[in-house]
Amino acid sequence: MDVSVFGTGYVGLVQAVALADVGHNVVCVDIDGQKVAQLQRAIAPIHEPGLTTLIEDNLKAGRLSFTTQAQDAVNHGELMFIAVGTPSNEDGSADLDHVIAVARDIARLMHSDKTLVIKSTVPVGTADLVLETVIEQLTDLGKSELKVHVVSNPEFLKEGSAVADCMRPDRIIVGCAHDKPRQQLSELYAPFNHNRDRLMFMDNRSAELVKYAANAMLATRISFMNEMANLAERLDVDISAVRKGIGADPRIGYHFIYPGAGFGGSCFPKDLKALIHTAESHGLEPHMLKTVRDVNEQQRHVLFRKLKAHLGDDLRGKVIAIWGLAFKPNTDDMREATSRYLMEALWDAGATVHAYDPEAMTECRRLYGYRPDLQLCATRDDTLQCADALVICTEWKAFRVVDFNQLRERLKARLIVDGRNLYNPQQAADAGLHYLSIGLPYRLPGALYA
Incomplete structure (x- = not known):
C-alpha cells in the first residue's frame, strides 16, 4: 500500500520504517529541513536500537523516502498517518494545533479520496474534530465531492524497544466507523497479524481512550510501587522481596512494579496530565489519577x-x-x-x-x-x-x-x-x-x- 506519514518523531519514524520494511511504500514528510536531510542520508535523529539499519535498508530498497513537501506526501498516499506532537498546554490539556494543521494541509492539497490515520496521542473526540475540520476545509475549497475517513490508531511503543514493539505488537487498536477504512487497515497490518489476530476494531472515541487508560494504568503501578518502597524503608522491609511476592500473583504480574526514582519520558507525565484535564472538564474529580501524579512528583x-x-x-x-x-x-x-x-x-x-x-x-x-x-x-x-x-x-x-x-x-x-x-x-x-x-x-x- 502507498502510505504517507506526517511527522518523523519517535512514533512517526518508527511506524514508517516498520511499514516500509514489510513491503509498503512510505513517504515521510516533516517541516524540519535539517532533519529530513539527515534522514535522507540514513542518519536517525534519535537513538533507538535497530532504527538506523532499517532506515538505511529501506532507503536503498526504494520503499522509504523523506521530504519537506506536503504536496508530495498527499499525492503519494491513500493512507495519511498523522504522527505529530501533542505537547501539554499550561492547563495540562493536549495541544492539538499540529494535528489540526496537518489535517487542514491534507484537505487543502488532496485531489482524491483519503483515509487519515491519527497516530498521535490525542484526547477523546479528536477524530471527530479532525473529520469536521477536513470536511469544512474541503467545502470551502469547492472539493466537497471528495470522501474522507478518519481512523484512530494509537501507538503503544516503548522508547528503547520501539522498533521491536512496532514489528511485534501485542495489539493493534483501530477506531473507525466504516467498512472501507477497516479493510484498508486490515490490509496494512496483515504482515504484523500472522500468528494471531492482534487487530482490535472499535469506535474512534473508545480507541482514543484506550491509549490514555493504558498509560495511566502503567503509571499507577509505578507510583504504587514507589509508595510501597518508601513505606518499606520506614519499616526495614526489603521491597525486592515484596515485589517478588506480589508479582507471583498472576493477577498482578511483574511488569511495572519495580521501585525507582519516578517515571519520566514523553508519554506518562504528559498523558496523565491530559487525562486529568479531560476528567475535570467533564465534571469528574479524578482522585486516583491525581494521586499517581503527586506521588511521582515527590519521587x-x-x-x-x-x-x-x-x-x-x-x-x-x-x-x-x-x-x-x-x-x-x-x-x-x-x-x-x-x-x-x-x-x-x-x-x-x-x-x-x-x-x-x-x-x-x-x-x-x-x-x-x-x-x-x-x-x-x-x-x-x-x-x-x-x-x-x-x-x-x-x-x-x-x-x-x-x-x-x-x-x-x-x-x-x-x-x-x-x-x-x-x-x-x-x-x-x-x-x-x-x-x-x-x-x-x-x-x-x-x-x-x-
Missing part, C-alpha cells in the same frame, strides 16, 4: 533527599557523580528524566555534577550548554574524579557490574545513592560503602547506613 526528588540526608544540608562545593542521564536505557531522551530534577537541585544547592550516559551526552549538552558546574565525562569512571558521592539515575547495562573496593577508594564520602536498585546492598556494605537505594532496609547486618 522525582528522592535521590536529592537521600544525598542531603547523608551529606548534610550544605552541598556547596560538593562534587556528585551521576551515572545515567536518559529517562530510561536504550534511548537518548531526557524529557522529564530523573537526572534533570537531580542536577538542577544540586546546582541550586551549589554542587558540581560529573555526569556520564552512553547515549544522552549530546542531548544533555543541548539542554544545559556549557556551565562550570557540569562536567560531561568520557567514561563512567571519569565521573568519579574528586567526587564525594555517586548517584545511579538510569539502569544502563554498562553500570551493572562495579568494583566496590575501587568506589570506596575514589568516593570521598563513600556514598552510593542507587535510584534503580542495581547492586547488592550487602556487598556494597561489606566493601565499606554507604549504600542508599529505593525501598531496601537501612540497617542490613554490618551495613554502613545513614
